[in-house]
Amino acid sequence: MSVLLLFAVVVVLGIAGYVLARRRVMVAAGGDPRGLHSLPAHYGWNGALSTVLPALAVLIVWLIAQPIVIESRISATLPEAMVADGSSRELMLADVRRVAAGLDTAVAEGAMTEQEAGMIRTEFTDVRDRLAAVGVALGSNVTKEVLAAAQSYREMASWGALGRTLLVLAAAVGGLFWAVGRSSGKFRARNAVERVIMGLLILASSIAILTTIGIVYSMVSETWDFFTKYPAKDFFFSLTWSPNFRGGSDLGIAPLVWGTMYITLVSMIVSVPIGLFAAIYLSEYATPRVRAWVKPMIEVIAGIPTVVFGLFALVTVGPFLRDYFAQPLGLGNSGSSVMTAGLVIGILNIPFISSLSDDIINAVPQSIRDGSLGLGATRSETVKQVILPAALPGIVGAILLSASRAIGETMVVVMGAGAAAKLSLNPFEAMTTMTVKIVGQLTGDTDFAAPETLVAFALGMTLFIITLALNIFALWIVRKYREQYE
Template identity: 60%
Template sequence: MPLFWTFLIVLAIAALAFVLGRRGAVARTAGDSRQLHSLPSYYGWYSFILAAVPALVVMIMWIFVQPIVVEMRTVSALDLPEAVSTADQNAAMRQVRTVAMAVQDALASGAMTKDQLAAFATDPAPMGQALRDAGSSMLVTVTPTLYNAVDVYLGTSNMLAWIMTVVIIGLSLAGVFVAISRCRPDFRARNAVEKVTMSILVMASVIAIFTTVAIVVSMVFETTNFFSQHSWIDFFFGTTWSPAFQGQSQLGLLPLLWGTLYISFIALLVAVPVGLFTAIYLSEYATRRMRSIVKPLIEILAGIPTIVYGLFALITVGPLLRDYFAQPLGLGTSGSSVMTAGLVMGIMLIPFVSSLSDDIINAVPQSMRDASLGLGATPSETIRQVIVPAALPGIVGAILLAASRAIGETMIVVLGAGAAAQIGLNPFEAMTTITVKIVSQLTGDTDFNSPETLVAFALGLTLFVITLGLNIVALYIVRTYREQYE
């Protein structure tokens, strides 16, 4: 049974448990709910939780464990040599998955029956052509060993899927019976529901922390693997980026880091003044009607997909800068440049700065404005000397968010700045960023054990360290200025 249907069945059982638990608790008091320790709805929610949560937890654990069991049985069916490398084993498993997916699609569409599939057991050679005739695009030659492995893969997957369905539905039904038996008038249902709710909240926090730690650990592990194959000195201090999967690669970080910081700097030069001045105007000068019109229009910019910004940079901004600035000044002849990506990215970041700055400026107490104006300060002096300093921690947070967004942007850089990894001061030359090269190194049919691919993890860890540094600096600024107003 598909996983989605199993999930819906569990939810239906849990909903039924809610009704039965609530009605059962009230029925045991002869209809006088005042005799219950908790409100009737708590007995229903307790029954819902006991019917749904254990079953769903087992389902999640099963989803992670099942592929491991299936792969172990499939690898044993492949009859690989004992000294086979991990790369060769992964390649063999990819072939098995490719054929298995093609078989599943053919069976689901009716292009192949189970009897036809079983007939290939004696001679699996024509099976590849049969699957291609059924609409598959695979080019794998099916050998007897591969056929046997696919049969084990599909059989184990189907068997474990049905076992999972039976176990989960049985566990859910067991939860219903246990909950109904416990829903007596003296049962502290509210306390039990609140404990479960607290556990869910704690689990959500742990998942968030665990996810962050797992991301960092995975990047550190792969980065360590990369530095075992490539010199860290050449990576951090190299000035040439020239990956070559067939030869000696030069994987210097400095050109990518320079392009990232250069483009982000130009983007912030556009976004921070425009966004901050917009926020000041909307919060201190604009009428309520003007604010209700302008702010939604500005926030529309945040909803535009980055690919649209990239096309705007490629088709409009790039040629405009090339024809009216770069070529007349003799600074370049290409529409793809740092200035193109920086300007368009700055436009994209304006709502990040303006919306957050506007909210934090509006949060400044009105008494501070009144006190400044009462002492004879003009509105502009009040903004410069009172409001902006008081709101500076929030403004720094908005700028930090914009900087992180600029550093992690990819599509605008790909279409607007080009892919040239070089160091230069000319803003009308093509450059690239770290994120663009992460994508390019992980795209296509690559060997994930080669330094040319593993370098993507080192680049990702570098971006993480840069973002962490920005957070530390922003936290220091926030704490420093907050002390003046506490």
């Protein structure tokens, strides 16, 4: 039984648990719910949750554990030369899964029977020819050992699916009978349901924390692996970025950090004044009618995909800056430059700063405005000397969060700034950022265990630390100075 069908059956059993538990308790109460501890719906929900949750828990655990168990057993059957290290093992298992999927396709399309699919140990050539005849791509490097492992993989997966179905259904049916059996007038169904709901809410709130822990663990482990193969001193202090999978690489991060910060600086010079002035206008000067259509139009920019901004940088902004600024001033001949990417990322961040700053300025108490105007200050003086100082912590936090977003931008930099890792002050030269090189080092047919590939995780960890520091600094500023104006 497929996972989707099994899930549907569990849901149907949960509905049955709701109906049966509610009906049983109403019969026990003689049809009068006033004699029950909880509402009849609580008894029904207890029956549904007792049926569905254990079954889903078993299903999730099984789906996580089954591939691990199967792949560990398959690895034990392969020759040691094929699984000498982690990368070789992953490649072999990927081939096994691919060939197993090919066998499934051949059986599903009627090109062979299950018995024929099980003959791979003795009829290697015939089976391979039959698979090729139905269009299953095996590749030229598939060996008899891989085909044998694929057959074993299919058998284990088939038995695993059967065991999964039986165990999940047993958990669901057991939970249903247990919930219906304990449904009586004295049972505190409301308390039981609320405890379950509380547990689900705690689990949901923990997902973000667990995700962060998983991200940090994966980055730290692969970064540590990288620094065991490449000197940390050369990585952090070398001024050259020149990866070469054939040897002799120089993986200095300095040009990438410089390009990232340079593009971010240009983008902030564009987005901060425009976004802040737009927020001041909308909150202090615009009429409700104007605000009603200007604010949504500004925020529409936030909904445009970044790849569209990248095309805008490539087709419009880059050639414009090249033809009217870079070439006349003798600063370059390329449409891809720091200025191109910085301008477009700045436009991309305008609604981010504008929306946050607008909300922060509107949160300043009206009594402060009225007091300033009552003392004879003009509206502009009130904005400059009262409102902006009061909202400054929040505005600074919004700016720093916007900087974090600019640092992590990838698509606009790829199309607008180029891929040259260099140290230069010329804003009309092509440069690149850490995010672009992360994508570049992990793209293509590369050796995952090579330092030139693992360096992407070191770049990602560095980028993570930079953006995390900016976010923490922004939150610290907001919390430190917020109470000063309450």
